[in-house]
Amino acid sequence: MREALRRFRQAQEFWLALVIVLLVIVMSILRPNFLSLQNIFDLLGSYAFSGMLVAGLLVVLISGGIDISFAAVATVAQFVALTCANVYGIGWAGVTAIAAAIGLGLGLCNGLLVSTLGIASIIVTIATQSVIYGILLTVTKGQDIFALPPWFSAGIDWPIFTAHDGTQYSMNLQMLGLVAAFFITWLILNRTNVGRQIYALGGNREAAQRVGFNVFRLNLLVYGYMGLIAGLASIVQAQYTQSVSPTALVGRELDVVAAAVLGGASLNGGVGTVLGAILGVALVAILQNGLTILGVSSYWSQFVTGLVIIAAVASMARNVRRRWQNSPGLAA
Amino acid sequence: MNFLELRDISKRFGGVSALSNFDFELATGEIHCLVGGNGSGKSTLIKIIAGVQAPDPGGQIIFEGRAYLHVSPAESSRLGVQVIYQDLSLFPNLTVAENIAVGRHAGGLRFVNWAANRVAARAAMERIDVALDLDVKVSELSIASRQLVAICRAIAAEAKLVIMDEPTASLTRHEVDSLLALALELKRRDITVMFISHRFDEVLEIADRVTIMRDGVKLGTYAAREMTEQQLAFLMAGKSFSYQTAEREIARTKPILTVDKLTRVGEYQDVSFDLYPGEIVGITGLLGAGRTELALTLFGMNRPEGGSIAIDGRRVAFNSNRAAIDEGIAYVPEDRLSLSLVLDQPIGTNIVLSVIGSLADCWGLIQPARRDAVVRDWIGDLNIKAPNAANAVRTLSGGNQQRVVIAKWLATKPRILILDSPTVGVDLHGKDGIYQIVRSLAAKGMAVIMISDEIPEVLYHCDRVLVMHSGRLTAEVQSHRSSEAALRQAIYA
Numbered sequence: 174m175r176e177a178l179r180r181f182r183q184a185q186e187f188w189l190a191l192v193i194v195l196l197v198i199v200m201s202i203l204r205p206n207f208l209s210l211q212n213i214f215d216l217l218g219s220y221a222f223s224g225m226l227v228a229g230l231l232v233v234l235i236s237g238g239i240d241i242s243f244a245a246v247a248t249v250a251q252f253v254a255l256t257c258a259n260v261y262g263i264g265w266a267g268v269t270a271i272a273a274a275i276g277l278g279l280g281l282c283n284g285l286l287v288s289t290l291g292i293a294s295i296i297v298t299i300a301t302q303s304v305i306y307g308i309l310l311t312v313t314k315g316q317d318i319f320a321l322p323p324w325f326s327a328g329i330d331w332p333i334f335t336a337h338d339g340t341q342y343s344m345n346l347q348m349l350g351l352v353a354a355f356f357i358t359w360l361i362l363n364r365t366n367v368g369r370q371i372y373a374l375g376g377n378r379e380a381a382q383r384v385g386f387n388v389f390r391l392n393l394l395v396y397g398y399m400g401l402i403a404g405l406a407s408i409v410q411a412q413y414t415q416s417v418s419p420t421a422l423v424g425r426e427l428d429v430v431a432a433a434v435l436g437g438a439s440l441n442g443g444v445g446t447v448l449g450a451i452l453g454v455a456l457v458a459i460l461q462n463g464l465t466i467l468g469v470s471s472y473w474s475q476f477v478t479g480l481v482i483i484a485a486v487a488s489m490a491r492n493v494r495r496r497w498q499n500s501p502g503l504a505a
Numbered sequence: 506m507n508f509l510e511l512r513d514i515s516k517r518f519g520g521v522s523a524l525s526n527f528d529f530e531l532a533t534g535e536i537h538c539l540v541g542g543n544g545s546g547k548s549t550l551i552k553i554i555a556g557v558q559a560p561d562p563g564g565q566i567i568f569e570g571r572a573y574l575h576v577s578p579a580e581s582s583r584l585g586v587q588v589i590y591q592d593l594s595l596f597p598n599l600t601v602a603e604n605i606a607v608g609r610h611a612g613g614l615r616f617v618n619w620a621a622n623r624v625a626a627r628a629a630m631e632r633i634d635v636a637l638d639l640d641v642k643v644s645e646l647s648i649a650s651r652q653l654v655a656i657c658r659a660i661a662a663e664a665k666l667v668i669m670d671e672p673t674a675s676l677t678r679h680e681v682d683s684l685l686a687l688a689l690e691l692k693r694r695d696i697t698v699m700f701i702s703h704r705f706d707e708v709l710e711i712a713d714r715v716t717i718m719r720d721g722v723k724l725g726t727y728a729a730r731e732m733t734e735q736q737l738a739f740l741m742a743g744k745s746f747s748y749q750t751a752e753r754e755i756a757r758t759k760p761i762l763t764v765d766k767l768t769r770v771g772e773y774q775d776v777s778f779d780l781y782p783g784e785i786v787g788i789t790g791l792l793g794a795g796r797t798e799l800a801l802t803l804f805g806m807n808r809p810e811g812g813s814i815a816i817d818g819r820r821v822a823f824n825s826n827r828a829a830i831d832e833g834i835a836y837v838p839e840d841r842l843s844l845s846l847v848l849d850q851p852i853g854t855n856i857v858l859s860v861i862g863s864l865a866d867c868w869g870l871i872q873p874a875r876r877d878a879v880v881r882d883w884i885g886d887l888n889i890k891a892p893n894a895a896n897a898v899r900t901l902s903g904g905n906q907q908r909v910v911i912a913k914w915l916a917t918k919p920r921i922l923i924l925d926s927p928t929v930g931v932d933l934h935g936k937d938g939i940y941q942i943v944r945s946l947a948a949k950g951m952a953v954i955m956i957s958d959e960i961p962e963v964l965y966h967c968d969r970v971l972v973m974h975s976g977r978l979t980a981e982v983q984s985h986r987s988s989e990a991a992l993r994q995a996i997y998a
Contacts, residue, residue, distance in 0.1 A: 366610040366617050373596045373607060380594035385579060385611050443598035 185437030185489060189452040193459060200463045207466060210342060220458040221347035222247075222410040224451075225354040226429045227436070229402030231450045232358060234433055236395045237375035237442025238287060238294035242279070242302035243429070244422040246400050247407035249309055250275040251417050254408060258322050268325070272404040279305065280400015284393040302426075309419050318417040328412050350409040354402055359447040361398075371395060375442030431478070432457045435485045456481070507567075508533040508585075508666055508697045509554065514564035516549050516721075523549040524560070524721045531666065534695040536688055538708040538729070540741050541718035542932035547701055550718075551668055555588045556581035585665030589672060593655045597644035601637050602626040605657045629661035633690050649680040656687060666697040673702060674930050677792035677958055685711045703932060704959075705734040717741055742933045748940075748965035752985040753947075755968060757781045759818070761952045762921055764803070767812035772798035773976040776812070780921065785943060785953040787963030787984075790973035790996060796956045797839065799973070800923050803954075804836035805829030816921075830859070835919035837910050839926040839956075845910040846898050853880035853894035855909050860916045883912035887942055904935020911942060922946065923954045928962060940966050960992050972996055 200207040226243055233240045254272040257263055263271075283301055287294045331344040362368035374381045374391055382388055411417050436453025438445030460481060464474040511529040515522070524546045531537050541547050552558040553566070559575035560566070566573045568584045576584070595604050603610075605626035610617070626639055635653050637646075643654060652672060659667045669688075673681045681704075688698050688711050702708050708715060712729040717740045724740055738746055760779035767776040773795035780786055788796050802809050805823030813820055816832050823829045826836070838844040846855055857864060857876050864871050864879065880894050887908045891901060898909055907927060914922065924943070928936045943966065947953050957963050963970045964984055972980040972995045980995040 364616050365614055366612065367614050369599075369603065369607075369610045369617060372599060373610065376596035376598035377594065379592075380596060383578075383590070383594050384607055385582065443596070 184449075186446065186449050186452055188488070189436065189449065189456060189485075193452060193456055196456070196459050196463065200459070200466070204463075204466050207463065210336070211340070212462070212466075214342060214348075216458050216462055217351060218345065218347040218413055219462075220454060221351045221413065222406050223425065223429055223432060223457070224351045224454045225402055225406035225409065226425075227432045227450050227454050228354040228358040228447070229399040229406075230429055230433045231436070231438055231445050231447065232362065232371060233294075233395050233399050234438040234440065235362065235375045235442060235445045236371045236391065237378060238392070238395065239430070239440065240280075240283060240298045240396060240399045241295060241426050241430075242283060242298040242305060243399055243403040244424075244426045245302040245305040245309070246276055246279045247403040247410070248419055248422050249279065249305055250404040251407035251411045252309065252313060252318070252419065255318055255321060255325070255411060255417050258325060259318070259320065262322075264324070268408060269405065272408045273401055274404070276400040276402070276404020276407070277397055278400070280397040280403070281393055283400065284396030287396060288389045288392040306419075306423075313419050315419055317419070321411070321415065321417075325412060326415055346412050347409050350405060354406070355447055355451055358450075362447060367391070367394065372443060375444070377443075428457065428478075431482045435482060437489070439489075506533050506569075507531060508569060510565075510567040511550075511553075512565040512567065514550075514553060514560045514566070516546075516553065516558065516560050522721050524553070527564075527721075527723055529716065529723065530726070531697050531699060532713075533665075533697055534692055535713040536692050536698045536700060536711050538700045538702060538712035538715045539718065540702065540705070540708060540715060540737060542741060542934060545718040545741075546721035547718060548670075549721075551588060551670060551701070554581065554666075554668065555586055582662065585663060586668065587659035587662050587664035587666070588668045589652075589655045589659060589670065591670050591672075591674065593651055595643050595651055595654055595658075598642065600640050600642055601646070601654055602639035604643050604654050605629050605661050607658065608662045625661055626657070629657045632660055632694065633657065633687060635687075649676055649683070652676070652684060653687070656691075660691075660696075664696060666699065667691060668699040668701075670701050671703065671930070672700070673704060673707060679791055681707055703930070705737045708737065709734060719743060738933060746933055746937050748961065750965055750985045750987070752983075753968055755781055755784050757784070761817060762803075763815040763818070765813045765815070767799070767802065767809045767814065769798065769802060769807065769810050771976075773802075773973070776973075776976075776978055778971060778978065778981070780952045780954065782920070782952050783947050783950045784969070785947050785955060785967045787967030787970040788954060788956045788973060789958065789960065789963045789970060789992070792958075793975075794973040795976040796973050797925055800836060800925055800954070800956055803829070803921075803923060804834055806836075830917055830919075833918070833920035834923065835914035835917055835921070836923045837907075837914055837925060837927060839929065845913070846906060848899040849897050851895045852884070852889070852891050852898055852901070852909055853877065855898050856880050856883050856894075856912045856916060859913050879916060883916060887912050887915075888938065902932075902935065904931045904938060907931055907935065907939060908942070911939070915946075919951070921952045921954070923956070925956045926958065927955065928957070928959070936962075960989050960996070964989055964992055974998075 197208065206212060229243065230240060250272040253275055254268045257271055258268050283298055286297045286301065290297065328346050329349070333342050333344055335341045362371065370381065370386045370391055373384070373386060374388060378388065414421065432453040433445070433450055434440065435456055436445065436449035436451070438450065457478060460478060461474050464477060465471065507530050509531040511527055514524055514527040516524040527550065539547055539550070549558065553560050556576040556578040562574070566576060596607065602623050606622040609622055609625060623639060630637060633656065635657055637650060637653060643651060646654065656667065672684060676684060685707055688700060691698050700708070700712065709729055709732060714726055715729050715732060715737065716726045717724040717737065719741065735747065761782050762780040765777050768774050776799060790796055798807070801807050803814065805826040805828050815821065821832060853876065857879055861871065864876050866872050884891065884894060889905050889908045889912065891905065898906060901909065927939055931939065943953055943955065955963060955967055964987065967984055970982050970984060970987070970992060971978050979998070982992060982995065
């Protein structure tokens, strides 16, 4: 029991949770409406896209790779799916299927290139990101889509409960996507043998091959899953912003990587949990939202996010070093 | 009944023959040791049995009476072959339980049965009487415990033949003993063990039979009972290396290094000794005795908490290893692969690494001609066998890699050379070469500290031996007045 407690205290999740609780307490004192249901629901909506992508990226990071191209993949998926909706009048099922297929396809391309070229995944995905954006901007000439089908703009709306004051709170597309992405990722990573193969691959690639895991197929799966999630998240995002723009998602990559790393996922692979990823997104969301509520300019909010990430990564590095020193004769 | 027979197996890589017309038998339930120098074909043999490489056509691999021309890795594993490679191939980020039962994760998508995995892991541990916490991550274990995990994994995979590739290279004597006991335990369970080692004492201790290889050819298989270490060494190297203690003339007038009551809590206590120019002093003891920690302090890598270090009678306090290097101290660490060499960089680049600043001209640029001259000198002086100084260090044998490390430190023109386990993973020829280098350096007046686990190594190649136990110097022996038995007594006392 004490052993379990000790291990828990060493975990990144523990410290993250602590920081989040402190942050929430401070914010609630400064702005009593911070913890209101309304604000929480708003937060879930606006961070659904990032959150879903963090779930996908977590899998890639654990496998020992990284994907920078997901924002580009999502933009393409969004654009094609909603253009089809406008032109051919396809419904929810069609839009979702097209976005998912495009995401999956581009993700598999990444996986294929990473596996066969033997080049670091960061280089491969920076390249594919550039290619995808290039094509997209050429085809769309940089034009946004503002006119979306009315059924799409309405979204989905499953009432959960009604508060005393008559405000109705309901499950929307964003929350659904967020919950589904994290749950499925958790299921894959912790409950399936393939998930464990992904951890093993990230922990020791050579050994994974020797044990007989199919590294090629695992790479396809990991990058394919990332792409699939990017495709689905793009629809969630388009429904949230009620528009599609070829440039709106640019720059979101680093937020997502940051949240995943904050959550304890290691860029060296093999390490990371879904709980950590959720807390990582939560911290970024609460921080940015809190600063906005306090009336701090959004430029400063970027600045503070950066500082928090440096602090988190530094503390992780220190932990790793301490653990290394505590285990004598350990040549990683 | 033979578990495995190899008939007329050959393997050529390009023009080089790694194995030629090799015949080999492994009886079910025996412990069979394979000895041979670097490049004798041991690794190739393992890879062929494990299915990683296919032999050239013409030979046969016979598993329990069934003949194959070659096997795939999956087939070999299904037939019961489990190889424990030197790097152990474990997953540091996963728990002990998951590492042991990792084979259960193979195959297509399905849900994991965590409870069944734990049961399988526990069963494997119980079968060979190992007790490890199932929930600890492997990254938190010592090397010796990791080895146990790797062996348990082989057991969990229903191994009938466990091949251990130099399992004892990074273990201390005490850990080696428990590993050897474990090998006997496997044998008791009718699991065949194939053991690859450089250390003849342990080979003769546990093996039923020994096969000796040289240059890809089998020299013979012998009953271990009928062999002595000397015979083994002679057969393996094709020449005899026998060492004796000898008293050398050393003018012990003015010590170059004086260590007085040096203390670092939890690492070493009250360590005092003198070191004279031209002298070779061995430091031995069990793991955790504080030998390496002491060496790191002498090299300025961690500060002592009490006591003093004096060079030429002048008290020094090192803030960093840079300061120690400036005082003429060089340290060749134990783990040459991760701490000393940039494996993918050329031999020459590695050699000049520690003196790169002195090769620069007034613009701070390196002059290639000067660098190449330095590299050439050292390759010649230390007799490093490399076709080309531009080749990556990775391509060299263990003995030659160690020479590159030594060259790198000798280039700093040290007066005191500290060697930490200099011959780990080096074959007999390589060892002999390193001993010769050390002796000739000492003859030129360099003071050498040699840290080692191997009793013969310190006894026959040092003038004095200091024995450390739990951080303290517990004995000092003059080599020429001592013996292996006496030294062993002092270490285990």
